[in-house]
Amino acid sequence: VQLQASGGGLVQAGGSLRLSCAASGRTSSRYAMGWFRQAPGKEREFVAAISWGGGNTYYADSVKGRFTISRDNAKNTVYLQMNSLKPEDTAVYYCAAPLHPFGVGGSRVSEYDYWGQGTPVTVSS
Numbered sequence: 001v002q003l004q005a006s007g008g009g010l011v012q013a014g015g016s017l018r019l020s021c022a023a024s025g026r027t028s029s030r031y032a033m034g035w036f037r038q039a040p041g042k043e044r045e046f047v048a049a050i051s052w053g054g055g056n057t058y059y060a061d062s063v064k065g066r067f068t069i070s071r072d073n074a075k076n077t078v079y080l081q082m083n084s085l086k087p088e089d090t091a092v093y094y095c096a097a098p099l100h101p102f103g104v105g106g107s108r109v110s111e112y113d114y115w116g117q118g119t120p121v122t123v124s125s
Helices: none
Strands: 001-007 009-013 017-024 034-039 044-048 057-060 067-071 077-082 091-097 118-123
Touching: 009 057, 017 034, 017 091, 034 057, 034 077, 044 067, 057 067, 057 091, 077 091, 077 118
Parallel strands: 009 118
Antiparallel strands: 001 017, 017 077, 034 044, 034 091, 044 057, 067 077, 091 118
């Protein structure tokens, strides 16, 4: 299983970015997906997750109402639309997938077995 994250960059506070995570190596539509982030000197933290069918989504309180996770199973891709970005959103963003199918998605790092390489997001004030 390979996950390729992209779409990060430098943006001013209040701006938007859309991250993408392309999955390959298995039928990705059967698996929940998650986004996490890690700022310098901090632990990796949960951002958002989406169930295998896309019907359930979950967000960290810090991004609720600003970020939206979605998936296009025909393209084996999961997206993270980030609006109203704040300097505290600055981090490397990782997409992740679990080993087992048909899950609803989780918020813990330990629930995911496959990780993308990360895409950096920098929000300037």
